[in-house]
Amino acid sequence: MDFAFFLIQLLNGLQYGLLLFLVASGLTLVFGIMGIINLAHGSFYMVGAYLAWSLSSMTGSLTVAILLAIPLTVILGMGLERLLFRHLYQRDHLYQVLLTYGLILVFEELRSLIWGDDVHGVAVPALLNASIPLTENLSYPVYRLAISGVCLLLAAGLYFLIQKTRLGMMIRAGASNRDMVQSLGIDIKLIYTLVFALGIALAAFAGMINAPLSSVFPNMGGQVLIICFVVVVIGGIGSVKGAMAASLIIGLAETFGQVLVPEVAGMIVYVLMAIVLVWRPEGLFGRS
Amino acid sequence: MNKNEKAGYDRREFLLGSTAIAGATAAGALLPSGTALAQQGKLKVGLMLPYTGTFAQLGVAITNGFKLAIEEHGGKFGGREIEYVTVDDESNPAKAPENVNKLVQRDKVDVVIGTVHSGVVMGMAKVLKESGTLWINPNGGAGAMTGAACAPNFFRTSFSNWQTTHALGKVLKARGHKNAVFITWKYAAGEEMMEGFKEGFEKEGGKLTKELYVPFPQVEFQALLTEIASIKPDAVVAFFAGGGAAKFLKDYQAAGLKGKIPLYGSGFLTDGVLEAVGDAGEGVETTLHYADGLDTKKDKAFRLAYAKTFKLQPDVYAVQGYDAGQLLAAGLAAVKGNVSDKVGVIKAMEAAKIDSPRGTWTLSKAHNPVQDMYLRKVVGKENKVQGVAWKALADPARGCKA
Numbered sequence: 001m002d003f004a005f006f007l008i009q010l011l012n013g014l015q016y017g018l019l020l021f022l023v024a025s026g027l028t029l030v031f032g033i034m035g036i037i038n039l040a041h042g043s044f045y046m047v048g049a050y051l052a053w054s055l056s057s058m059t060g061s062l063t064v065a066i067l068l069a070i071p072l073t074v075i076l077g078m079g080l081e082r083l084l085f086r087h088l089y090q091r092d093h094l095y096q097v098l099l100t101y102g103l104i105l106v107f108e109e110l111r112s113l114i115w116g117d118d119v120h121g122v123a124v125p126a127l128l129n130a131s132i133p134l135t136e137n138l139s140y141p142v143y144r145l146a147i148s149g150v151c152l153l154l155a156a157g158l159y160f161l162i163q164k165t166r167l168g169m170m171i172r173a174g175a176s177n178r179d180m181v182q183s184l185g186i187d188i189k190l191i192y193t194l195v196f197a198l199g200i201a202l203a204a205f206a207g208m209i210n211a212p213l214s215s216v217f218p219n220m221g222g223q224v225l226i227i228c229f230v231v232v233v234i235g236g237i238g239s240v241k242g243a244m245a246a247s248l249i250i251g252l253a254e255t256f257g258q259v260l261v262p263e264v265a266g267m268i269v270y271v272l273m274a275i276v277l278v279w280r281p282e283g284l285f286g287r288s
Numbered sequence: 289m290n291k292n293e294k295a296g297y298d299r300r301e302f303l304l305g306s307t308a309i310a311g312a313t314a315a316g317a318l319l320p321s322g323t324a325l326a327q328q329g330k331l332k333v334g335l336m337l338p339y340t341g342t343f344a345q346l347g348v349a350i351t352n353g354f355k356l357a358i359e360e361h362g363g364k365f366g367g368r369e370i371e372y373v374t375v376d377d378e379s380n381p382a383k384a385p386e387n388v389n390k391l392v393q394r395d396k397v398d399v400v401i402g403t404v405h406s407g408v409v410m411g412m413a414k415v416l417k418e419s420g421t422l423w424i425n426p427n428g429g430a431g432a433m434t435g436a437a438c439a440p441n442f443f444r445t446s447f448s449n450w451q452t453t454h455a456l457g458k459v460l461k462a463r464g465h466k467n468a469v470f471i472t473w474k475y476a477a478g479e480e481m482m483e484g485f486k487e488g489f490e491k492e493g494g495k496l497t498k499e500l501y502v503p504f505p506q507v508e509f510q511a512l513l514t515e516i517a518s519i520k521p522d523a524v525v526a527f528f529a530g531g532g533a534a535k536f537l538k539d540y541q542a543a544g545l546k547g548k549i550p551l552y553g554s555g556f557l558t559d560g561v562l563e564a565v566g567d568a569g570e571g572v573e574t575t576l577h578y579a580d581g582l583d584t585k586k587d588k589a590f591r592l593a594y595a596k597t598f599k600l601q602p603d604v605y606a607v608q609g610y611d612a613g614q615l616l617a618a619g620l621a622a623v624k625g626n627v628s629d630k631v632g633v634i635k636a637m638e639a640a641k642i643d644s645p646r647g648t649w650t651l652s653k654a655h656n657p658v659q660d661m662y663l664r665k666v667v668g669k670e671n672k673v674q675g676v677a678w679k680a681l682a683d684p685a686r687g688c689k690a
Contacts, residue, residue, distance in 0.1 A: 108341075117345045119530055119561050121534060218531075254508065255510070258512055259512070266506075
């Protein structure tokens with residue numbers, strides 16, 4: 001591998017890492033801050049992708065589709081929180097696992113009923129449908145770079161929201177002591193509803209803007225679910241910074257793993273997770 | 289008291305009677321079959337296919353094809369009506385033995401038809417080898433089924449993974465490509481297709497520069513596409529399927545490789561995904577045992593009948609299901625529906641010449657189709673046939689001792 005290709009692989013790794021952060025950011029919120037084990041995270045990702053596909057084929061524009069779909073997913077998230085998740089905060093994690101596993105099955109079946117089992121493609125917006133030549137036979141799609149930009153913005157926004165705003169302060173306080181926050185007169189129920197809906201919307205948004213790259217297909221959520229949990233566990237529960245660091249580490253490890261040690265590429269990430277769990281069980285940026 | 293005695297007597301009588309009946313039935317089962325009684329019963333066909341999950345559509349297409357074949361035989365095979373027992377295998381290898389056992393033990397089916405997923409196929413093989421139940425596999429291409437694990441009661445009407453890429457060696461040679469890179473998922477089917485291609489290409493004097501593997505079922509190809517760009521092979525050969533195939537074709541184009549390094553593949557790379565990929569598939573050449581635009585009488589008739597019956601366009605999976613029906617029909621016709629004459633059924637199926645929409649094919653000694661592999665090229669939304677890449681290609685059936 002000469003130096004130019006090393007740099008390109010570095011770019012590939014970083015870009016993939018940012019993509020992972022985007023997909024895992026919703027889980028970081030819901031699992032990391034609210035402490036809900038949401039196995040259906042991948043399903044919301046899938047819902048986002050299918051919404052992007054069906055709305056963009058209706059309206060002819062991915063941007064319009066995303067603008068329409070985000071409010072829908074926020075409503076979906078709020079509704080689910082009110083109807084289902086609210087009743088499980090005080091319960092054991094096992095109940096959440098059961099509920100969200102059930103949701104996976106429900107969403108898969110609904111997807112099959114509403115949208116069918118076909119593979120679909122979503123067109124890249126015309127404005128971003130270009131490539132930058134890197135070498136004589138390799139070029140880099142502009143859309144991938146654009147997604148990286150969106151991921152960085154999103155990461156900054158989330159960090160700001162949680163660390164620097166009043167709402168973020170209440171969220172953090174609620175995460176560490178729910179009863180205390182409530183007795184101080186803060187409507188913790190409303191805050192939880194909002195955070196949960198935000199988490200769902202983030203997962204769906206990831207599916208939406210990723211749809212042109214990944215295509216839209218059945219069980220697509222299952223593929224991202226596991227890697228999302230790995231990101232959150234390595235990064236440290238409840239840490240946006242940690243999720244970002246973990247995403248980049250995994251992105252680079254996967255990219256260089258596939259090129260340098262292809263035989264074991266499939267397990268590198270999990271070995272990495274095992275090492276982190278032994279060395280720092282609370283994750284890279286987690287509170288011990 | 290009297291009453292009780294009577295009741296007890298009745299019960300004893302009843303028990304005796306039922307034992308006698310059970311005994312008679314058991315004896316009947318032991319008698320040499322071919323009696324009028326056995327023939328009048330319906331033929332029990334166990335369909336073990338995916339009806340939910342990723343491969344649901346494939347399961348439906350196979351079932352439709354199979355039913356169409358039966359319909360064309362007047363709803364009967366060898367003079368016997370058909371009774372279906374359906375099991376959704378969910379493409380879950382872990383449940384395969386349990387599911388196939390249901391059909392064999394509980395429902396006592398005469399023949400098992402299934403399935404799509406190769407892992408499930410190998411799970412079925414274990415059980416069916418022991419039970420000896422007649423088995424026709426209408427898809428899953430695991431080499432071992434008609435290789436190391438082959439058995440007299442195992443039949444396949446689709447392909448072996450090896451077959452789908454073997455003919456590409458000749459094609460690449462004819463195009464003047466001296467070296468190539470193969471990229472696929474790291475799992476059994478991918479590795480078997482890689483082997484099939486490698487063997488064919490090296491026989492023609494070509495060199496497989498590198499085997500690139502993506503962990504299954506990941507769809508992040510960027511690192512390996514960069515690798516391909518740095519190797520600069522004469523050609524790239526790929527196998528992915530479904531959503532993975534769609535993403536690969538799009539990524540290949542987006543990385544600027546399309547048009548610079550020609551892309552070839554196993555036919556599944558471009559089957560069922562052309563709607564999804566826009567123009568990213570255009571010009572990609574693949575080999576498979578079926579293609580669009582074959583334009584034979586049989587294919588036209590099949591397509592018309594399928595479209596009329598199911599209001600759907602048939603695909604390669606429907607053809608494989610249809611041929612499973614045709615093969616079974618040939619076997620049962622020879623023994624006049626007496627399926628317990630297993631040797632007779634197997635012999636007839638072995639000798640059958642199947643007039644398929646894909647062209648005529650016969651079975652190899654290991655019971656895998658010996659069939660023409662077509663060279664196809666993506667033109668618009670179709671895999672247009674370009675010609676026959678390999679006439680009557682037979683799987684080598686390595687390790688088959690049966």
